[in-house]
């Protein structure tokens with residue numbers, strides 16, 4: 001349903017090519033009213049009853065408290081934002097009770113609804129006498145959008161295309177690859193605490209392929225990748241199919257090799273229903289002066305990579321905040 005070279009915002013510096021980042025783009029140095037504390041770990045949000053009063057953090061082994069006049073905006077991402085909320089007493093009260101965390105407000109959906117995309121790999125060897133272009137970067141140069149339902153109204157495959165000469169690629173140099181990324185999977189995972197230690201990563205259980213239908217979507221996507229690789233127009237480049245090897249059982253191949261696309265989202269879901277974690281102004285339900293603005297608020301998965309949509313949520317969120325102070 002569409003093919004394009006991948007579009008990257010690149011900057012050239014010191015004769016090397018770097019990808020543009022939100023840090024480069026929204027460089028805080030140009031904003032006199034922003035103070036950035038580097039290498040500071042937020043350990044807890046503090047409340048007076050249900051009013052947010054500030055943030056506890058650790059920097060160079062020293063503990064600090066930053067009080068707020070207006071509000072706290074939590075933007076620690078889809079894995080750390082629910083963790084910080086839970087450590088602060090906002091979450092499923094039965095989960096919090098396991099760690100003796102005093103409940104500020106019982107919001108059972110904190111850390112639920114974890115969504116991610118999965119990609120599968122179809123690889124083909126290229127004859128040794130062919131010159132394969134060498135890439136100085138590791139990013140797939142092109143992308144194809146497709147559908148597991150063969151329908152233009154259901155676009156749920158984003159298939160990256162690349163060759164073995166991409167920088168850092170672990171496989172054979174003389175190879176080309178199709179990596180169909182399957183979006184809108186129905187399996188939803190969870191983020192839960194392992195302990196009350198802010199240093200410890202939470203338990204991430206993506207529950208991949210647990211809902212019937214998701215495995216079939218991955219099989220269909222893999223078959224699409226294989227079919228594209230076997231097209232007659234690629235004949236001169238295609239020596240043989242190397243992954244999965246012909247005759248391989250797709251189900252076990254996918255279970256063993258399907259991988260995260262790092263598109264985690266949804267763990268502090270936004271919604272109009274009372275069980276959502278944040279409302280449509282991104283305010284955490286049940287407390288005041290606290291918003292979440294990051295990929296964790298996605299109510300649904302999206303038909304794309306997640307960075308641009310997250311930046312748009314940030315843009316919209318800042319607009320909502322500015323307007324709320326001018327009402």
Ligand SMILES: Cc1cc2nc3c(=O)[nH]c(=O)nc-3n(C[C@H](O)[C@H](O)[C@H](O)COP(=O)(O)OP(=O)(O)OC[C@H]3O[C@@H](n4cnc5c(N)ncnc54)[C@H](O)[C@@H]3O)c2cc1C
Nearest residue numbers: 040041042075076077078080262294295305306307308310
């Ligand atoms: C390896 C990788 C490659 C990716 N490639 C792409 C891509 O090519 N295109 C695309 O669209 N998307 C890509 N993504 C996804 C994209 O990066 C994310 O969707 C996006 O960054 C999410 O933004 P966020 O603000 O929600 O979280 P993040 O970008 O993760 O920002 C959260 C920030 O909070 C900080 N933080 C967390 N906990 C604490 C704490 N306790 N105290 C202080 N700070 C804390 C983190 O250090 C981090 O800087 C990729 C992700 C990964 C991991």
